[in-house]
Amino acid sequence: METGLIAYGAYLPVRRLQREVAAQTHAWFNPGLKALARGERAIANWDEDAVTMALEAARNCLDGQDRAALRALWLASTSLPFRDRLNAGIVGDALVLDASVMALDVASSQRAGTTALMAALRGDGPALVVASDRRAAKAGSPQEMTYGDGAAAFLVGRGDLLARLVGAHSETVDFVDHYRGQDGEFDYAWEERWIRDEGHLKIAPRAITALLQATGTDAASIARFCYPAAGRGIGAGIARICGLPESALADTLQSGIGETGAAHPLLMLAHALESAEPGDRILVAGFGQGCDALLFQATDAVRARRAAGVAAQIGKGRADDNYARFVTLNGLLTVEHGIRAELDKGTALSNHWRNKDMTQRMTGGHCTACGTDQFPKARICVNPECGAVDTQRDEGFSHKIGKLNSFTADRLTYSPDPPAYYGMVEFASGGRLMCDFTDIDAADPPQVGMAMRMVFRVKDHDTRRGFRRYFWKAMPATREET
Amino acid sequence: MATGIRDKVAILGMGCSRFGERWEDSADDLMVEAFVEALADAGIEKHRIDAAWFGTGIEEQHVGKSAVPLSMALRLQNIPVTRVENYCASGTEAFRGAVYAVASGACDIALAQGVEKLKDTGYGGLPQRTRGTANDLYWPNVSAPGSFAQLASAYRAKHGIDAGDLKRAMAHISVKSHDNGARNPKAHLRKRISMDQVLDAPIVAEPLGLFDCCGVSDGSAAAIVTTPEIARSLGKTDLITVKALQLAVSSGTEAQHNSWDGSYFQTTRAAAARAYNEAGIDNPRNSVSLFEVHDCFSVTELVTMEDLFISPEGGAIRDVMDGFYDADGAVPCQIDGGLKCFGHPIGASGLRMIYEMYLQMQGRAGDRQRQKEPSIGLTHNLGGFPHQNVCSITIVGREGA
Numbered sequence: 001m002e003t004g005l006i007a008y009g010a011y012l013p014v015r016r017l018q019r020e021v022a023a024q025t026h027a028w029f030n031p032g033l034k035a036l037a038r039g040e041r042a043i044a045n046w047d048e049d050a051v052t053m054a055l056e057a058a059r060n061c062l063d064g065q066d067r068a069a070l071r072a073l074w075l076a077s078t079s080l081p082f083r084d085r086l087n088a089g090i091v092g093d094a095l096v097l098d099a100s101v102m103a104l105d106v107a108s109s110q111r112a113g114t115t116a117l118m119a120a121l122r123g124d125g126p127a128l129v130v131a132s133d134r135r136a137a138k139a140g141s142p143q144e145m146t147y148g149d150g151a152a153a154f155l156v157g158r159g160d161l162l163a164r165l166v167g168a169h170s171e172t173v174d175f176v177d178h179y180r181g182q183d184g185e186f187d188y189a190w191e192e193r194w195i196r197d198e199g200h201l202k203i204a205p206r207a208i209t210a211l212l213q214a215t216g217t218d219a220a221s222i223a224r225f226c227y228p229a230a231g232r233g234i235g236a237g238i239a240r241i242c243g244l245p246e247s248a249l250a251d252t253l254q255s256g257i258g259e260t261g262a263a264h265p266l267l268m269l270a271h272a273l274e275s276a277e278p279g280d281r282i283l284v285a286g287f288g289q290g291c292d293a294l295l296f297q298a299t300d301a302v303r304a305r306r307a308a309g310v311a312a313q314i315g316k317g318r319a320d321d322n323y324a325r326f327v328t329l330n331g332l333l334t335v336e337h338g339i340r341a342e343l344d345k346g347t348a349l350s351n352h353w354r355n356k357d358m359t360q361r362m363t364g365g366h367c368t369a370c371g372t373d374q375f376p377k378a379r380i381c382v383n384p385e386c387g388a389v390d391t392q393r394d395e396g397f398s399h400k401i402g403k404l405n406s407f408t409a410d411r412l413t414y415s416p417d418p419p420a421y422y423g424m425v426e427f428a429s430g431g432r433l434m435c436d437f438t439d440i441d442a443a444d445p446p447q448v449g450m451a452m453r454m455v456f457r458v459k460d461h462d463t464r465r466g467f468r469r470y471f472w473k474a475m476p477a478t479r480e481e482t
Numbered sequence: 483m484a485t486g487i488r489d490k491v492a493i494l495g496m497g498c499s500r501f502g503e504r505w506e507d508s509a510d511d512l513m514v515e516a517f518v519e520a521l522a523d524a525g526i527e528k529h530r531i532d533a534a535w536f537g538t539g540i541e542e543q544h545v546g547k548s549a550v551p552l553s554m555a556l557r558l559q560n561i562p563v564t565r566v567e568n569y570c571a572s573g574t575e576a577f578r579g580a581v582y583a584v585a586s587g588a589c590d591i592a593l594a595q596g597v598e599k600l601k602d603t604g605y606g607g608l609p610q611r612t613r614g615t616a617n618d619l620y621w622p623n624v625s626a627p628g629s630f631a632q633l634a635s636a637y638r639a640k641h642g643i644d645a646g647d648l649k650r651a652m653a654h655i656s657v658k659s660h661d662n663g664a665r666n667p668k669a670h671l672r673k674r675i676s677m678d679q680v681l682d683a684p685i686v687a688e689p690l691g692l693f694d695c696c697g698v699s700d701g702s703a704a705a706i707v708t709t710p711e712i713a714r715s716l717g718k719t720d721l722i723t724v725k726a727l728q729l730a731v732s733s734g735t736e737a738q739h740n741s742w743d744g745s746y747f748q749t750t751r752a753a754a755a756r757a758y759n760e761a762g763i764d765n766p767r768n769s770v771s772l773f774e775v776h777d778c779f780s781v782t783e784l785v786t787m788e789d790l791f792i793s794p795e796g797g798a799i800r801d802v803m804d805g806f807y808d809a810d811g812a813v814p815c816q817i818d819g820g821l822k823c824f825g826h827p828i829g830a831s832g833l834r835m836i837y838e839m840y841l842q843m844q845g846r847a848g849d850r851q852r853q854k855e856p857s858i859g860l861t862h863n864l865g866g867f868p869h870q871n872v873c874s875i876t877i878v879g880r881e882g883a
Contacts, residue, residue, distance in 0.1 A: 339604045343611065351615045359619045374738050376620075382738045406636040406744040406868075409688040410628030412607055419688070422622035423632055424869060426740050434629075434737065434869055436622040445688075448639035459619070471620050 003121050004164035005296060007155040008270040009061025010310045011053050011132075012148075012257060014439050016040035016317040017326050019145050025323050026140035036145035040319065041258030044134045044149040046329040046416040047438055047457035050077040051087050052470070054132035055094045055456045057151035057263075060308060061128070065155055067095060071125030073103040076112035076262045078180070079134045080105060081468060090470065091130060093360045094456045096396060110228075112262040114286030117154060118168045118294060126157035133261025138186050139332045146230040148258020152266035152310075162304070163273060163282065163296040167215035171207045172290040175199050192231055200234045200287060205241040207291035208283065212242070215295055219243035222295075223280035224272040226250045228264035229287065244283070256314055262286075269296075271310040276302045307480050318441060329416060340414040345462040347469050357394070362454060362472045364431050365392030373397075373430030398472055400427045401482050402452045407437070409445070416461075425452050425474045438473040446476065453477040486760035489881060490585045492713040492721040494706045495524025498837040501701035501824045502670040509544040509599040510555040512702035516830075517556050517595060520704040524591075525716060528556070531706065532589030534563040537576030537596035539828030539865075541567070543609050544599035552595055569865020570776060571729065571874035572596060573703065573832030578727050578874070580707050590712055597702035598827030607698055608826075627687035627695050629867035630779040634689050636744030637785060641796040649689060651799040652780035653680035656693045656822055658808050659777065663819025665849040670699040671823040694780040699825025703833035705840075710881060722843050725761035725858065726877040728753040732870040747864060749873035750789035757875040758791075763858070767792050770877075771856030772842060773807070773815040774835035776864040777822050783815065786862060790875075809850065817842065817850055828865075832874060835861035839878050857883040 023037035044053065054075055073095075075088035082090075088103035097103075106116040113131030120127040132151030137143035177199050178189035189195075204227070212219055225248040227235035235249050250272050252259070260267055265286040272282050276298040286292040306312075320326070327333045357363040358376045365377030369388035372381060373395050381388045407423025414420075421437035423446070438457050440446060452474040459471040497519030499512045507515075521528060536552035538545060545551035549563035566575040573596035580592035603609045608626055612618055622628075638648055657677055663669040675693060683691035713721055730753035736742040754766075763769045775790070777783035784802060787793045792813065793801040801807065807815035816822065818838040821831060839859035841847045858879040865872040 340610045345618075347619070348615050352619065355616055355619050372739070376738075378734075378738075382734045384733065384735055384739070384741070406632035408628045408631035408635070408690075409685075410625050410631070411684075412627050412686050413623050413625035414610060415623065420623060420628065422624065422628065423635070424744055430740060432738060432740055433620075434622060434624070434867075435620075448635050469619060 001158040002161065002164045003156065003158055004161035005154050005156055006126070006159060006161060007061050007065055008273055009057050009059070009063070009153040010267055010270045010313060011056035011060060011151045012042045012313040013044045013048060013053070013150065014316060014318050015043045015045065015320040016256065017043045017323070018319060018321045021321045021323040022144060030140055033140070033142065033145060036142055039255035040317065041145070042148040042150050042317065043320065043326055045439060047473070048134065048149070049081045049458060050079045050132040050134050051081055051090050052456050052458065053134065053149065053151035054091050054130040054153070057132065057153040058091060058095055058128060058130050061153035061155055062095070067097060069126045070097060070101050070128055072120060072123055072127035073097060073101055074106055074116040074120050074127060074129045075104070076106040076116040076129070076131040077133050078107060078110065078112060078262050079136070080107055090360065093356070096361050110262055110288030111286040111290060111292050113264070113266045114284065114292035114294060115170065117156070117266060118170060118292055120156050121165050121168065126155065129154045129156060131263035131266045133263050135261045136186055136330065139327050143187060143189065146254065146259055148260045150257060150260035150267055151263050152270050154266060160301060161299050162301040163298045166217065166281065166295040166297050167211055168292070168294040169207050169211035169214060170290065170292045171203065173203050174289055175203060196231055196234055200229055201237050201241065204238045204285055204287055204291045207293040208238065208242045208285060211293040211295055217281065217295060220245055221281055222248045222283050224248050224250050224276065224282045226265060226268035226272055226282065226284040228252060228259060228268055230254050230259040253314070256317065267310065273298065273302055274305060274309045274311055278302055338414065343414065344464070345460040346465060347462060347467055352469065359469070359471050362396065362398035364395045364397045366395035367391050368393060373427065375431040375433050397427065397431060398454050398456070400429065400454065401477055402427045402474060404446055404448055404450045404452050405432070406448060407446050421446065436473040437475060439475050451477040451482045453481055487581060487585055487727050488725050488761055489710065489723045491581045491707050491724045492710045492718070492881065493840055493878065494526070494591065494708045494713050494716070494718065495520045496705050496837045496840050497523060498668055498703040498834055499701050500668045501699045501827065501834070503601050504700040505601065507700070509551070509597050512599065512700060513552060513555045513595060513597045516702040516704040520706050524706040526591065529559070530591050531558065531561065531593050532591055533561055533580070533583055534558055534593040534595065535576040535579035536563060536565045537567070537572035537594070537829040537832070538565065538598055539567055539569065539572045540598065540600065540609055540611065543602060545597070569872045570778070570826070570828055571832060571863040571865045571872045572829045573834070574861070574863050574874040574876055577705055577833060577836060577876065578729070580705065581724050581727060584707050584709055591706060591708045593704060593706050594833060595702065595704040596829030596833050598829045599700045600698045600827055601700050624867060625687065627690050627779060630782050631687040631690045632744060633785050633868050634781045640743055640745040643799065645689065647799060649681065650677070651784060651802045652694050653677050654802050655777070655780040655783050656680050659816045659820045659822035662809050662817050662850060663823025666819045666823065669819040669823040670697050670825040690779055690781065696778050696821035697825035699827055701824065701827040701830045701834065703830045703837050705833055705836060720844070721881040722840055722878055723881045724876070725879050726757040726875065728757040728760065728875045730873045734870070737869045744868065746785055747789045747868060747871070747873060749871055750786055750862065750864065753873045753875045754790045757877055761877045766790065767813070770813060770858050770860050772817060772839060772852065772859040773813060773862070774818065774820065774838055774859070775815060775862040777816055777820040778826060778864070782864060786864070787815065790860065790862065814852065817852065832861065832863045832876070836876060836878060843880060
């Protein structure tokens, strides 16, 4: 049986930084940034990281899929929040995957996403591959303009494929176009023209040509070529060298999203699949200390379009011209947060473990005596008419749509991004909680009675100890999500 | 069958420090200030006090844990002293402990004292602190205004009330309390304010503006209680006795069960019903002469007047705008200025409210004295958040009333 792609998903943060404001801010120092000042880029909120974005892409991908069948979870990123703690383990836990699912972090290269995808396709069972990046960039750098934040996910394996794998080829070349050392916060990059001429235009064609030859594919038959390079003309140059049709060149999403690091080839592949026709040959490549090239052919199932896919998320972007907020939330500016912010956010790891299912999986309880769902799960049922002891089984809440009962926009309490929106969200099947909201649009504030859905976010950053704890937050649900 | 506390215990003496930003004074100074007044008012020697209860909420900001700080500040010589903490009901909890001890016969004379020294945090508002290691993992970083502000959104939704109408009623509450506080030398904020000032003030937590929020201050208050018989033997007449002491604590229903709509205080309704029963009050709107309720925020006061069964549900706005609760209205609420003007030194607030009742019933309230001396007064504290809280209600009154 053939292997290939069973489902895809993506996640793009809702805010879009207007590049013009960043370029204007730094024009006094580097007027050259003006060349990159067109369009906008996706920017993560303060409570998002590679793990939370990966989870949202995974949820988007697994919608309607059987999570119990999964055998492996691959998380690819160059901006993982933990250097020694399995980041994929957090994603798997929030997805409530079984402990027997193998989980692996793939890191250290912009190629991590495509290599993980390739490795998973060679695996022995259904696997989820998620690539996610929130790369740091110095204020006023070209990277700040061209990078974007986002994630993409693929369910791969055998069975009902929407695209079958035709073949894959990987070349490893220690070409150092940029790097980040062990203690480096930011990428150190060499000249773009050299990277283009000696890197992309020499290494990528070798991998692509090898793949086309190995699979006996005519370059002219490629319907879509996904090459995730921000630099103008790079993808077109490679296509020309390899004989790929000019019309096959996929949109790099540079104008509206930016380059999402290790996630970007997968994001472009997901985007290509959304508009693919059955039979289309789609070539995707990833560049970074070599090049991966994968060739897929769409099946009839590719016509089953996703409602909340990449294009839909691109369309839902919210323009943000607050550059001060962007640099503040990315720690690029030393800002006075006030004495209230000094509260120690230390986490007792034993306590964290004891409450892990509640916080990371959003597991609550279902009372088998009276049927009341409740959060958190408790020894004694909260229903005043019941009060039965030890009658609760696990009840997942993260997928439920709630109704907003009460809320506020708090300007007194400390929040990295004031005002702090929070309130009471109630679930129709039972259960409620007072919780943080996130990604609220101040121009379209919450209203009592509105539908809310739950998203996995950073609850607190413990800056003293380098820990971060995660929990679920509520945000307004769209009509199709309810 | 429990018979309740009605008329079993009398107030022998009370004291209250000036509330405010007492930069020069320590918590010990504040405690001594209130205690010296209470002891002189009671007209007894310190050694007659058999036991004491000490209420304080955020002890890590001032005196530290245990009852030792009170015992040392007042030099209480090895008598039993108990520290109590129950959110904003801490002061009333101290009173409850002392009153129950006297009623039980375990002691003849007992002291209840509360203190809070909140102005050593470096910022306005209540101290930001941990809510417990497990709660910190999932609770929002709620502030007091942020949690109480939510009453407004749920109340409006339930009763179909226009945002502007509610905002104006809330503003009237704050204007009224500032009018009262201006006449009280012990209040922290003593300036009158206008409706426009309230309505135009910056927002703290939507829809609460600056003047919808009570202040934070330093202060202490004390009560010395005994039996009516001992009080009379000490020469006291026209006794003020305790009519009811009730406490209601959330069980998690509001926070976790969908039977609560967020527009009212479930605990206040439970405590009020029991308190009126204990005090033998059938029609509180006609029987209670004065209220001191927990006006941490203007919207809290508004909703509370319904939960105390004084205004009909959804009808508090009308009573507020009619001036029913004004100092010259039918039943004044916060005639001393309330938390709004006293600020809220947590452990002291409940006792400060009883202190005002005690003064008013003795005709000792100075410029703000009610013409017809009140006979029944109700004080109310609400600690925590609307969705999980502690509510205390105390009713005091003239003996036999």
